[in-house]
């Protein structure tokens with residue numbers, strides 16, 4: 001199963017494709033449209049594992065929210081209120097279907113089909129799909145737990161697990177408790193951003209794991225690139241909760257898109273703005289879109305343009321160097337850098 005998972009492009013590709021898919025759904029929702037029937041049969045992805053294109057087909061299902069009480073769905077992906085015939089499709093039934101697709105794509109098990117359902121009477125499956133049984137990873141009730149699927153901590157980030165609990169826990173009976181699609185987009189991108197490529201088996205895994213999730217090879221040295229907010233009036237930089245965190249290792253460059261620089265998700269958020277590379281304990285940075293960046297330290301400041309500028313990175317605490325995405329006298333986003341040395345074999 002692991003081989004099949006990795007042949008399909010592995011964890012990072014799955015996270016990125018799901019993020020793209022939720023981004024498209026989120027854009028539809030932003031226009032007041034409901035997709036109605038998200039299911040694995042309606043989502044087309046490019047076959048090439050390096051490609052990240054995604055298409056939603058069956059656009060004739062699209063309708064304006066509240067304009068229709070149509071409630072059809074693909075079995076396994078209908079929200080409980082649709083399955084029970086209590087309501088038509090809306091953005092929250094889309095969100096349920098997407099969450100089920102995301103959970104299944106990442107962990108290879110259906111969120112509602114635990115051992116109790118799989119080994120019990122057929123009526124139990126109906127009850128599960130009507131939202132009358134606990135989901136398989138319910139933190140409060142483990143009646144329907146299962147040992148099937150990949151261990152959740154290697155395929156779901158802590159924030160994705162939180163979204164799943166809200167969607168399939170309280171959100172099963174109360175649609176309003178369900179996270180909206182935009183939250184999935186944000187958390188899926190964040191999860192993909194914090195993955196590393198294993199130098200041994202070339203698969204991707206979460207950088208919070210000390211060994212590769214697929215071959216147990218020790219985690220290589222990497223840099224946590226934290227995106228934070230800079231307010232010039234504060235005078236000096238204060239440690240704060242990062243808005244986003246990325247993992248940069250020497251196996252591949254890290255491209256910061258407009259999503260990091262501006263914090264926005266959407267059509268133009270995929271433009272490549274900045275390239276970072278790691279060589280030993282030195283970071284190289286250059287601008288990819290002609291815009292000027294500023295690299296500052298306690299003692300100096302330097303312009304960064306198309307030519308690569310290098311600076312050292314040290315383990316542990318706040319590292320002195322700050323990469324500014326905007327002019328120093330206005331508020332903007334910055335990156336700070338923390339080296340995490342590799343685990344010993």
Ligand SMILES: [Zn+2]
Nearest residue numbers: 198201212215
């Ligand atoms: Zn590996």
